[in-house]
Amino acid sequence: MLDFLNHSAEVVAPMLLGWRLHRRLGEHTLEGVIVETEAYSQQDAASHSYKGQTPRTEIMFGPAGKAYVYFTYGMHYCFNIVTGKAGEGSAVLIRALQPLKGLSVIRQNRLGSVSLTNGPAKLCQAFQIDKHLSGHDLCTGPLLLLPPKQKINATDIIATTRVGITKDTERLWRFYIKDNVFVSKPGV
């Protein structure tokens, strides 16, 4: 099912648009459509894997299909899907979701904020994703990657520059669904 994840991050990142993230929290079920992604690889100075494997990036250098969750700015978590072969050090950052299920819990988790899942740290807070899910297999358990309900047309995918980085800024490795209101910010 998730065989397509065994490719480089820049190939997988646009393919992940339209796939759903499914989160089980006790009685509650949260679900959202992936509408914005970014690719990161080892040959990429903006990537955590750029300088080789460290304790922090161990998951990123593992097999595809696992969650890589990192902590940043002293207060935020960001969620990635590991891609490629083991040892490759590539992953796709999930930057925005379109909520489908569990909106009341999502709102609660976001403390009543109006913007719910239009940013990598916001969606982690909304879906209660933190470090303890890092390394989790997305084929099973409380956090799942599910296939699209409807395929995204290639003409509806925008490729543009990534957000919040200072190195390798020219790569067009950010992908989002054209005109989707839940994207974090419009690109070029």
Place this chain on the structure above:
DNA sequence: GGAACGATCTGC
């Protein structure tokens, strides 16, 4: 041991 730096978000 210590300094520098974030794949961000919020409020002014």
Place this chain on the structure above:
DNA sequence: CAGATCGTTCCC
């Protein structure tokens, strides 16, 4: 546009 806030990495 500045501040929050702390784990990770790297250098001494």
